[in-house]
Each structure stands twice: as structure tokens, then as C-alpha cells.
Amino acid sequence: MMNKYLLVGFLLTCFLFSCKQQKKEIAVQTSHITAPFGKVSIKVPDFSNSEEYSIADFGAIKGNQEATTKAIKLAIEEANQNGGGKVIIPKGEWLTGKIHLKSNINLYLEKGAVLLFSDNPQDYLPPVHTTWEGLECYNYSPLIYAYECKNIAITGQGELKAKMDTWRDWFDRPPGHMNSLKRLYNLAAKDIPVEERQMVSDSSDFRPQFIQFNRSENILMDSITITHSPFWVIHPYLSKNVTIKNVKVFAHGHNNDGVDPEMSQNIIIEDCVFDQGDDAIAVKSGRNQDAWRLNTPSKNIIIKNCKIINGHQLLAIGSxxxxxxxxIYMSNCEVxxxxxxxxxxxxxxxxxxxxxxxxxxxxxxxxxxxxxxxxxxxxxxxxxxxxxxxxxxxxxxxxxxxxxxxxxxxxxxxxxxxxxxxxxxxxxxxxxxxxxxxxxxxxxxxxxxxxxxxx
Incomplete structure (x- = not known):
């Protein structure tokens, strides 16, 4: 007969083993791509065998922004705590505020699913560590934001869509906005700490990016449609190992670049469609003193088999x-x-x-x-x-x-x-x-x- 102490030890071992199994790391594959400048290896997260967390099970309600925003946050947190998984957006239109991703999370939109993002700036507070045209600051959160995350994805046959009434009003650059631009420029030139560059005010009107991957790695975007954007649409910033494929962008507002890799490395953009009001692909690496401080080039970026319907430049470098x-290598793109x-x-x-x-x-x-x-x-x-x-x-x-x-x-x-x-x-x-x-x-x-x- 098993001693009761041995039994307790056995059960505890089983419990710890079970927890360890639940929190196993998301699988990561490595793709190798040959370019004229050499071979690029890109790590890609694989969520094919991960657990699923439907936002409907966490209290999301169609047409109820507060309930849906909270449900997405809770689903992301639980999946992250359990080692990762797919946060499922079911078919239908779901009104939401900001989404902050965590490591080992795949935001997955089913076919027919639409995440409709609020255009109320208050929904994107408190301010987060982000950028404005190459200068670091604290500003409104991007609509989808990942900060210091690893193994993240946005995939599925669904649509990410931004309501635009407020952001469209902010396209103009009145004196208050221009004064804020000058203020940020001077703060950066004088190397004032980023935490002190608080740019949310009644008149700054610094529009947020739609999607920003900030200081993150092993990123996948696949098959999503993105409609409208307050500012830059997809912004990998100080990130590495980024795969963007089969993505469709339609955004004809002010500064609506399709993808802006900035101080980021090892990126593949392929089989995408860009129909936007600014550059299709705009490779950047920060501005002036801020970028000299961060000292991180953009490099090893491959763009192939994309279709450009409209825009300012097919490929822009800078400013x-x-x-x-x-x-940087662009090949076989259709204009x-x-x-x-x-x-x-x-x-x-x-x-x-x-x-x-x-x-x-x-x-x-x-x-x-x-x-x-x-x-x-x-x-x-x-x-x-x-x-x-x-x-x-x-x-x-x-x-x-x-x-x-x-x-x-x-x-x-x-x-x-x-x-x-x-x-x-x-x-x-x-x-x-x-x-x-x-x-x-x-x-x-x-x-x-x-x-x-x-x-």
C-alpha cells in the first residue's frame, strides 16, 4: 500500500508536470530566403496545434464595444498565462477599442469576422511608448499594439477595419498640431528621456498607427484584410523576424503607407495587395538624434509577388x-x-x-x-x-x-x-x-x- 506521503508527492509531481505541459512554448519554424545580397533566415511562429480561446466565451457581445474589448483582453491574458494560443474572433462584426497583444498569442479572425475599431481617441489611452514619424514619444496606443512580445500572429480570413470620422478630422495640420510637432522635434534633438515626451493633448492630434509591433520578434501576419487606418497601416518597429503574406490593405487617408518597417530586420512581405493613399512599402530607420541613439539599421527585407493598385511610391526608402x-530586395511585383x-x-x-x-x-x-x-x-x-x-x-x-x-x-x-x-x-x-x-x-x-x- 502506497505511503500517504508518497501519494502526495506523486500527485504533486503530476500536477507540476501537467502545468509544464500546458505552458509549453509555441513552436517556431525557420524559413530561408535567398536574395541578391545573401540568404535571410526568418523565424515564424506556428500556432497550428495551439489551444483556442473564443472571445464569445469571455463575454464578447456584437455591438457592445465595452464587453467585446474586455473579452478580447481577458482571452489574450488567459491564453498567455497558459503558454499561448489562438484568440478567436468569430463571424460577425465586433466593435472594439485597442488590442494589446502578449507573447505567444495568435489573434485569429474567422471568415466573415470583422473587428471594427473605435475612432474615439479616449479608447486608446493611457499613452504608450510609441513613435511619430521616426521620433519616439508617448502617444495614443496603436489600434493593435505589441510591445516586447515574442511569437505573435494576426491571421485568418477576416477583416480589421477602422472607423474614421475622428481620424479624418485630424488629417488637417492646424497650428496646435504643428506646435506639437516642433515640441517633439526639439525634445528629441535635446535627448530628453522618452518618458517625458508626452504628446497627448487637446490639440496635438497625433494619429495612432493601425498595427505596431514594437521591440518584438517572430511575427506573422497572414490572409487578413485591413480597411482604413488613422496613420501608417503596418509598422514593425525595432522588431525582427517578420512575415507578412497574403494581406490586403485598403487605406486612402493621410499618411496611409501600407507597411513601414523601421529599424527592423529579417522581414518577408509577399503575395500582398496594397491600395493606399501613400507609399506601398516605406522602409525607414528613425529620425536624427533619436535614431543615432538607438543605432539600429533596417536590413534584410524582401518584398516579392505583391500587387500595387494605388499609392505614392512602390518602394520608398526614407526620409x-x-x-x-x-x-532591401523587391522582385516580381505587379503595378x-x-x-x-x-x-x-x-x-x-x-x-x-x-x-x-x-x-x-x-x-x-x-x-x-x-x-x-x-x-x-x-x-x-x-x-x-x-x-x-x-x-x-x-x-x-x-x-x-x-x-x-x-x-x-x-x-x-x-x-x-x-x-x-x-x-x-x-x-x-x-x-x-x-x-x-x-x-x-x-x-x-x-x-x-x-x-x-x-x-
Whole structure:
């Protein structure tokens, strides 16, 4: 007969073993992708065998924002405490406020499910550690926010949708907003701690990103549709191992870039559709003193097999690039006939940025009419900042090793316009089989360029 103490020990061992089993780590697969600059390995979380947590079981009610927001939060917390799992959004429209992801969580939207996000700014408080156009600050939470998370995903056949009435009113930049921009710029230039850069006020109107992965890793987005956005749509920031595939973006508001990888590394964006009011893909790496402090380049980013229906640039580099940008490869992307793009590749910087740009590759692109040209490189792009704030520290941006191959457009203003600076010319530009059926001005408009090759 088993001694009672042995029995207690046995039961305790079984309990601890059971808990350990429940909290097992989410599986992670590694994909290997070959690019012109070398092989990129990307870790991808795998939730195929994880537990499911339906928000309906946690009190979500269609049309009831408070109940649904609370239910999503509770489901995420329980799944995280149990080692991870899928938080299921069932079919139907669910009104919600902010969603803060945790490690080992897959936000999964069933086919026919719509998460409709409130446009009440109060629903995105308290402020969180985030950014505004390359400067760190505390601002309204992104609609979906992940901070220092590992193994996270947003997947399924459903839709993420933003209500836009308030955010649309904030598209204008009245004096109160511009004064807040100046204030943040000066705080960052003086290296004031981020915790003291509180940018929520009655007049700052800093719109939040739709989705921000902040200081996170092993991230997957798959098959989701995203409709409308207050600001940048998908923003990996200081993150690594990011997979974005089969995602559809429709967002025609102000600053509605499709994906903005910023100071982030090892990223694949493939088989996506972008129909937005700004750049389709805009690779960034922070602004000025903030980025020099963080000292993290964006690199090893691959974009392939995507379709662009509308936007400003197909691929933009900068102008926030002070941490450096390297090893970017875009291939085999389809541009709609009436896409109204300004450029296929546009690299932009100014005398305040510093940083660097190198090893940018683009191949196998077909386009119709382009408002400007196939390749644009400009080194004096300041927009509203030119007269808004002074240059506290002057740092130029070395740009070199740009490769474009098998690119064709029907009608362009120019094939390439490259405007370098006399004291730091652009170096090593290679265009091979880059052509246009008709050119409205000059084929090549160049200032301060060394080693330009075209054949």
C-alpha cells in the first residue's frame, strides 16, 4: 500500500508536470530566403496545434464595444498565462477599442469576422511608448499594439477595419498640431528621456498607427484584410523576424503607407495587395538624434509577388533613415495600369538625417504611366520641416549600390532623377534593362552622381 506521503508527492509531481505541459512554448519554424545580397533566415511562429480561446466565451457581445474589448483582453491574458494560443474572433462584426497583444498569442479572425475599431481617441489611452514619424514619444496606443512580445500572429480570413470620422478630422495640420510637432522635434534633438515626451493633448492630434509591433520578434501576419487606418497601416518597429503574406490593405487617408518597417530586420512581405493613399512599402530607420541613439539599421527585407493598385511610391526608402538602411530586395511585383505612382523606387533624405543607404535591389517590375519616374533619389527632402524647425546637427547620408533590372513602364517623366550633393555624391547606380515606352522630359536628370551604369 502506497505511503500517504508518497501519494502526495506523486500527485504533486503530476500536477507540476501537467502545468509544464500546458505552458509549453509555441513552436517556431525557420524559413530561408535567398536574395541578391545573401540568404535571410526568418523565424515564424506556428500556432497550428495551439489551444483556442473564443472571445464569445469571455463575454464578447456584437455591438457592445465595452464587453467585446474586455473579452478580447481577458482571452489574450488567459491564453498567455497558459503558454499561448489562438484568440478567436468569430463571424460577425465586433466593435472594439485597442488590442494589446502578449507573447505567444495568435489573434485569429474567422471568415466573415470583422473587428471594427473605435475612432474615439479616449479608447486608446493611457499613452504608450510609441513613435511619430521616426521620433519616439508617448502617444495614443496603436489600434493593435505589441510591445516586447515574442511569437505573435494576426491571421485568418477576416477583416480589421477602422472607423474614421475622428481620424479624418485630424488629417488637417492646424497650428496646435504643428506646435506639437516642433515640441517633439526639439525634445528629441535635446535627448530628453522618452518618458517625458508626452504628446497627448487637446490639440496635438497625433494619429495612432493601425498595427505596431514594437521591440518584438517572430511575427506573422497572414490572409487578413485591413480597411482604413488613422496613420501608417503596418509598422514593425525595432522588431525582427517578420512575415507578412497574403494581406490586403485598403487605406486612402493621410499618411496611409501600407507597411513601414523601421529599424527592423529579417522581414518577408509577399503575395500582398496594397491600395493606399501613400507609399506601398516605406522602409525607414528613425529620425536624427533619436535614431543615432538607438543605432539600429533596417536590413534584410524582401518584398516579392505583391500587387500595387494605388499609392505614392512602390518602394520608398526614407526620409526617416538615420539608423541606416541596407539589403532591401523587391522582385516580381505587379503595378496596376492606373496606379498613379510617383516613382517605382524613391530614396529620400536631407542634411539632418545622417544614416546610410546601400544594397537596394529591384527587379522584374511592369508599370503603366508614372507621374514622375522609375528611379528618384533626392537629398534635400524636408517637406513642412524645412521652415518649421532648424537644423541642429548637419549629417549627410551616403547612398550607394542601387541595382535595378528588368523594369519597364509605359509613360514616365524621366527614367532616373538623381540629385546628390557636391560634397557627397551618390555612388554606384546600376540600371539594366530599365526602359520606358515614352519619356515626357529627359531620360536621365543627374547632379553629383559617380559610377552611373545603364544598359
Amino acid at each position: 526617416e533613415l538615420s539608423g541606416g538602411i541596407e539589403n 496596376a495600369e492606373n496606379a498613379k505612382l510617383n516613382h517605382l523606387l524613391f530614396i529620400k533624405t536631407n542634411e539632418r538625417r545622417g544614416g546610410y543607404v546601400k544594397n537596394i535591389y529591384m527587379d522584374s517590375i511592369q508599370a503603366g504611366k508614372i507621374n514622375a519616374g522609375i528611379l528618384g533619389i533626392e537629398t534635400d527632402v524636408l517637406y513642412q520641416w524645412r521652415d518649421l524647425v532648424p537644423t541642429y546637427e548637419r549629417k549627410l547620408t551616403p547612398i550607394k549600390d542601387i541595382y535595378m533590372n528588368k523594369i519597364h513602364a509605359k509613360n514616365v517623366e524621366f527614367v532616373s532623377r538623381i540629385l546628390g550633393q557636391q560634397e557627397m555624391p551618390i555612388e554606384s547606380i546600376h540600371l539594366k534593362e530599365v526602359t520606358a515606352d515614352s519619356i515626357r522630359t529627359e531620360k536621365n536628370i543627374h547632379e553629383n552622381v559617380n559610377n552611373f551604369n545603364q544598359n
